[in-house]
Amino acid sequence: MMEQFLLSKGYLMGKTIGEGTYSKVKEAFCKKQQKTVAVKIIDKEAGPPDFIQKFLPRELQIAQTLDHENIIKVYESIESEDGKIYLIMELAKGGDIFELIVKTGPLPEEQAQALFQQLVKAIRYCHDRGVAHRDLKCENTLLGDELTLKLADFGFAKIFSPGSTELTKTFCGSMAYAAPEVLQGVPHDSRGSDIWSMGVVLYVMLCGHLPFDDTDIPKMLWHQQNGISFPNHLTFSQGCRDLVRRMLEPDVTLRLSIEDICRHGW
Template identity: 65%
Template sequence: MDNFLLANGYQLGKTIGEGTYSKVKEAFCTKHQRKVAIKIIDKMEGPEEFIQRFLPRELQIVRRLKHKNIIQVYETLESDDGKIYLVMELAEGGDIFDCVLQSGPLSESRARMLFYQLVEAVRYCHSHGVAHRDLKCENALLHKDTYLKLTDFGFATLLPLSYTELSRTFCGSTAYAAPEVLQGVPYDSKKGDIWSLGVVLYVMLCASQPFDDTDIPKMLWQQQKGVSVPRHLGLSNQCQDLIGRLLEPDMILRPSIEDVICHEWFSAPL
């Protein structure tokens, strides 16, 4: 592995992330004299559905997305022993989950600045026919502390031309999954992304999950009951309203990404 990457101009460094079928390492690009991140996927280790279905789709999607709030993929390499390397932009500030874990809840003003960038990234995806389907704090990376970059399109899907066609695949993390996804009913992938955005925003501001994912039946009951934000945090009414709208259990009533980005919280004085 190291020899293959060295021959292609990359000196491999420490591991900075790990997925189910992949590993992300820091590397130095000798050609451009800069640090990069390399996602390494071993085709020999992944199940057939992942190799035949999800991986080709991820490669197709990351090549077509170019946005300031989405991690850029510079090039894709494949070695003779079945390993695929995605050479990507490196975000050196870690992810939102680690940030909250280390420092506690974000201030409302900082959360708003970062969350707006995440919404912009998702709006770009949706407008280009892509649903992410794995939005979570671990996939929202920080670059220079003030820039947010969305990453990991391993579960992303290309949206059908016919909007009446719904998805049936369970994707993502249970803690961030919408009720309809957990229930196993056909769902709108875009609306699933909106729900996940609500969980991300809640975690940013509360440093905890809105629902207990250790007990799925209980979690579904909590989701239907509705979210409550701890009073002691003193969040603005506009912020609480947005969280409630994002975590709307009825998929039909849940807002679109265009509705989200026009919400008054993003322009209200704090």
């Protein structure tokens, strides 16, 4: 039934390329554009009320207003009578950064730097437009042609007034990438939490593993407060180490902003 519905809209469905709690992503050939796209299928009936009433409308609103070379482009959204929403999106053929690191191990500093610079551009664009991502992780940083980074999945994103200091207590995202203030449930600015998660993504690209073990949250919080360590067998420039440490700063008042990162020498 789903295949027939989408075929009537001009999309020939292909293989499944990803699955979430209330959604899955499939490849599809778009007859109109004559190219392969990604289709995110969201089942409204399977999701909890909070997700359907709060997060989903926000994702649909945000996804179709952002237009940046380092953010996955959403072409259109279609809703069927059986309660499914189809987000037709740009396809990132290179998989995600997590898959890349599993395949190759830690990235050379120069390659990590080139990818990270693109992530910074995407987040600066979002923050400037009043959007905090709130679920930054290696699995949501996709790769297009020639290692072009493409930020994806705005399912937990928050809209705020640019220039405001609006605080939230909502826990979003993955434990391993979450900032201390998010884990502790204290009121926080989601933009600062995005910076922490960016620091975790950069650390993973450079070191090939997470900086903090999320199997024991109290222990993880202790490690977050006491700072990160880099593997002894890998060498990084001083500028690189400095940037990672200043993004993974537990005191949010001392943590770098996206503008600070843009000005950083590395």
